[in-house]
Amino acid sequence: xxxxxxxxxxxxxxxxxxxxxxxxxxxIDTDWKLGFIARNGKxxxxxxxxxMGWEVYQGSIIASTRFDYFPYPVTxxxxxxxGSQLIEKWKPQAExxxxxxxxxxxxxxxxxxxxxxKTLSHGERTRIMLAVLFATENEFLLIDExxxxxxxxxxxxxxxxxxTKKGFILVSHDRDLLDGVCDHVLVMNRESVQVQAxxxxxxxxxxxxxxxxxMAENEKHLKQIGKLKAxxxxxxxxxxxxxxxKIGFDPVKEPERNISTRSYIGAKTKKMQSxxxxxxxxxxxxxxxKEGLLQDxxxxxxxxxxxxxxxxxxxxxxxxxxxxxxxADRPLFEDLGLTLRRGDRVAVxxxxxxxxxxxxxxxxxxxxxxxxxxxxxxxxxxxxxxLVISYVNQDTSFLKGSLHDLxxxxxxxxxxFLAVLRNLDFERAQFVKKMEDFSEGQKKKVLIAGxxxxxxHLYIWDEPLNxxxxxxxxxxxxxxxxxxxxxxxxxxxxxxxxxxxxxSVRL
Numbered sequence: 001x002x003x004x005x006x007x008x009x010x011x012x013x014x015x016x017x018x019x020x021x022x023x024x025x026x027x028i029d030t031d032w033k034l035g036f037i038a039r040n041g042k043x044x045x046x047x048x049x050x051x052m053g054w055e056v057y058q059g060s061i062i063a064s065t066r067f068d069y070f071p072y073p074v075t076x077x078x079x080x081x082x083g084s085q086l087i088e089k090w091k092p093q094a095e096x097x098x099x100x101x102x103x104x105x106x107x108x109x110x111x112x113x114x115x116x117x118k119t120l121s122h123g124e125r126t127r128i129m130l131a132v133l134f135a136t137e138n139e140f141l142l143i144d145e146x147x148x149x150x151x152x153x154x155x156x157x158x159x160x161x162x163x164t165k166k167g168f169i170l171v172s173h174d175r176d177l178l179d180g181v182c183d184h185v186l187v188m189n190r191e192s193v194q195v196q197a198x199x200x201x202x203x204x205x206x207x208x209x210x211x212x213x214x215m216a217e218n219e220k221h222l223k224q225i226g227k228l229k230a231x232x233x234x235x236x237x238x239x240x241x242x243x244x245x246k247i248g249f250d251p252v253k254e255p256e257r258n259i260s261t262r263s264y265i266g267a268k269t270k271k272m273q274s275x276x277x278x279x280x281x282x283x284x285x286x287x288x289x290k291e292g293l294l295q296d297x298x299x300x301x302x303x304x305x306x307x308x309x310x311x312x313x314x315x316x317x318x319x320x321x322x323x324x325x326x327x328a329d330r331p332l333f334e335d336l337g338l339t340l341r342r343g344d345r346v347a348v349x350x351x352x353x354x355x356x357x358x359x360x361x362x363x364x365x366x367x368x369x370x371x372x373x374x375x376x377x378x379x380x381x382x383x384x385x386x387l388v389i390s391y392v393n394q395d396t397s398f399l400k401g402s403l404h405d406l407x408x409x410x411x412x413x414x415x416x417f418l419a420v421l422r423n424l425d426f427e428r429a430q431f432v433k434k435m436e437d438f439s440e441g442q443k444k445k446v447l448i449a450g451x452x453x454x455x456x457h458l459y460i461w462d463e464p465l466n467x468x469x470x471x472x473x474x475x476x477x478x479x480x481x482x483x484x485x486x487x488x489x490x491x492x493x494x495x496x497x498x499x500x501x502x503x504s505v506r507l
Contacts, residue, residue, distance in 0.1 A: 003027055004027070008060065031167050033170070033182045035185045036185075037188070040467070040468070042188045045144055052069050065138060065140045066138065066139045070130065072133075094132060102135050108127050108131065121353060123157075130143075130161065146170075175200050184196065185198065305479055305482075312342075315387060315486060316363060321377070321380065322336070340486070345485075346501065347503075349490075349505070360488070360490065399438070403435065412453060417450065445472065447464070459485050461488075473496060
């Protein structure tokens, strides 16, 4: 076991006016199973790149171990190669037999190494990369979001595999994965960094307790400051009023006063002024103790959704539905029965490639009174006319230009749209950037924000949570449970589906 020590790490991308990290310091052990938790845009991937030495930074990173990074880069030329050829490129020091041992542990047939990489699914590619990553020893491994685009079964395999390993840092927004794998967490809070033993759930439980205590202390300090300010104000007014009586008096109304009374009044005023200064010192002390109490609190702000109510009870009806792409040997699925009523939230699950997104495309086409090009539909699929649908596509590559351009194109209320993005922890500095320069998590938030402010009878979301941070996921869960819109969605986040879906359909 050795340690990795990061001290006063400061970094900003060239041309950026904002620093990603400023004087960041922490220390971790190389045999930990470390989960890395942070909001989108807080620099998770950037930190991994700095550990790999791919960027120039200020400060120091001291480590006596080598680093390796997942995912390995794959070029267009690499897609034509098979896995056995890519091993040499990705990890030259790894022996073939070492990779075979890891493949057995991740429940994958060695035959997959002989296939062209382009023919493999996301899950198969991920498992081969992980097998190569863990093939050698004496390395600290940097694993960046391994379960994006993976179905539930593939995520389970990855989770079980990683739970048997140690000596890595795992960037993930999948709470089920973080809980099943990690024994420590590294958390990038809003203003500080935190290293703690335990998994995501134990950290979140401790954080909720810590945040509740901080808010109670903050409330107590605010009340005390209010009382002290009121007392200081009273004493100050008394002192001023008293001081004004030193010179000039009516001998008829105040026959007991004389010139010697001035010294007594002056001493009394001085005592009151001293009391005011003591109040002010106590106020400063209370304010000082209050500072920083709320700096790291993740206030999961409530989002708003305004679903429309359709006049019919059933919004989607399918019976003995089969979908097949023209020219394909077999259908994607057969004999599907589905009835989606007002208020239902149906999660569509199943392995990658089973037709989940295609089902959504067929529903969208039926809602517009047309057929999806190249798709053969048999059986019954009914969607009533006049149904207003708000759709979130899993693909974000079409997002280009400014946020203003997007609002103009989709006729969105720009001020409301930006307000929702702010509630999803979008920095104001991002508003002036081009969307193609956003991170994948930020692009997803753009699509979700657009959907949230669109009144609709039915919300159809296709893998909306890929790259979305944990805190935003919890915000969206809370929103859906509160507004109870009618939804059809595809999502592989087990926790999200458990909390949100009223029923599920497995293809």
